[in-house]
Amino acid sequence: MLQTILPERVTRLNDNELDDRIRAAREKLGRRLVILGHHYQRDEVIKFADVRGDSFKLAQWAANRKEAEYIVFCGVHFMAESADILSADYQKVVLPDMSAGCSMADMAALDQVETCWEDLSRVTTGKIIPITYMNSAASIKAFCGRHGGAVCTSSNAPAVMRWALERGDRILFLPDQHLGRNTGYALGLRLEEMPVWDPYEELGGNPEEVLNNSRVVLWKGHCSVHQRFLPLHVAQVRSRYPGIRVIAHPECRFEVVQLADESGSTEHIIKCLTQSPAGTKWAVGTEIHLVNRLMKENPERFIIPIDDCGCLCSTMFRNDPQHLLWSLENLVEGRVVNQIKVDSEVAANARIALSQMLEISARK
Ligand code: SF4
Structure with a gap:
């Protein structure tokens, strides 16, 4: 993703000038605009958010604001994708800085996941259900939708995994190995039943027997924070x-x-x-x-x-007040910059996996 190079008229502003101009642009856009702020967003930006939350809550909230033509997502790329998937066609989702990605989501590419799926289907017996964490690209959510799986959040991961274990012989859990392992263990699975799949190794780095005895195959991804x-x-x-x-x-x-x-x-x-x-x-x-x-x-x-350094999500941090102002002032001028638009077929399949998650959560 390319980093947005901002014009000097924006970069030379001091903090007060930035705040004043952001407020003025918001006022001009009125109810046509909503600004979403993820919990990990920096203070100088989140103070302008209409609502704070986790990625799914924010995407759902914005989709229900029917008068909002513009959804500015102060989060990372996969979050803006989810907002686009859930929102109406006339609602345009903007990510202030296109280089605000997620290291975890980037660890599972569609071609790697497809190779893993083919290999797993070949060497194991029984039904595999793919589950992806919300923190994944739209293409991975769509993959799960196409293959009878679901999305999960960190709140509903136990319910979604339980649902999948009741219906299938094993889960392919993407892309966060830690969420998958922590949740599987809390559900009573043994660590040996949850091997890790390394996409850069033959058969993910596992003997066939280990894969055949598995209940959850954990993708080798993690959050760097x-x-x-x-x-x-x-x-x-x-x-x-x-x-x-x-x-x-x-x-x-x-x-x-x-x-x-x-x-x-x-x-x-x-x-x-x-x-x-x-x-x-x-x-x-x-x-x-x-x-x-x-x-x-x-x-x-x-x-x-917990630790002394207090790690930050450095990619989310890229959405600074300068990028927020630049995207808002362009909207005021009628130009939609940094729009996140998910391909319609990918979005349709991703919605299947998201709807499955909502159905499971509603049954709890
Ligand atoms: S905190 Fe971790 S999982 Fe969340 S957006 Fe940042 S890199 Fe991705």
């Missing part, structure tokens, strides 16, 4: 702050989630922290912008990241 948290960090934070509670996102490594007191999606983390009694101490394993915001908004609780 959450994978940085290590068991050592949990041990250090516990010894420094006796009594601290550790909460980790399920995109974290298995060993970290096992050591944590709690694990769950961003929405679950927010709920746990905000509903805990005043004075509770928390070490949080997720992206640093969300942790910092939780710290500021909950002064009556002690909240810190």
Whole structure:
């Protein structure tokens, strides 16, 4: 994805000028515009969001705002794709900086997944159901739709995996090995039943027998932010702050989630922290912008990241106020820049996998 080169008339503005111009552009666009802010987005940008949330909640929310002609998604590429898939044809989705991608989503390319599917179907017996995490490209969601599978979020992954295990002999779980492993283990599967598929190795790097005995084949993908948290960090934070509670996102490594007191999606983390009694101490394993915001908004609780560096989602960070302003001012002028448009056939198949997820969630 190409990085947008901004004109000097935008890059030379100071912070106050940027804020004023963003506010003015928003006002001109009125109800024709919605700005979506993912929880991991930087403060200078999220303050302009009409709504904050995780990617699926934001895409659904925008699709229901029928008067919104423009949906500016301050998130990453796959999130904007999901918004386009769920929105009406007249709604145009804009990503302020086209280079705001997701390292995890980029780890599963369609041709690699198709090769894996052919190989798995050849060497194993029984039915395989593909499940992809929301954090994947539209083409991967469409693949799951075409092959009788579903999408899942970090909140509904247990329900979706249970559904698939009841109907099939094994799951191909894409693209986050950690979410797949953490969820499968919580559902009672053994680690040996969940081999990892490395797309750069013959048969994913597994003997046929291992694949045949598997219940979940985990794609070798990960989030570069959450994978940085290590068991050592949990041990250090516990010894420094006796009594601290550790909460980790399920995109974290298995060993970290096992050591944590709690694990769950961003929405679950927010709920746990905000509903805990005043004075509770928390070490949080997720992206640093969300942790910092939780710290500021909950002064009556002690909240810190699990590790000292506090890793940021560097690609989401590319959506800065300058790119937001540039995309909004172009919309004011009637030019739609950085539009994310998913091919109609891909979108139709991806919707099948998304609808399957919604159906499973509704049954819970
Ligand atoms: S935090 Fe990780 S999974 Fe989420 S958008 Fe960034 S790289 Fe992707």
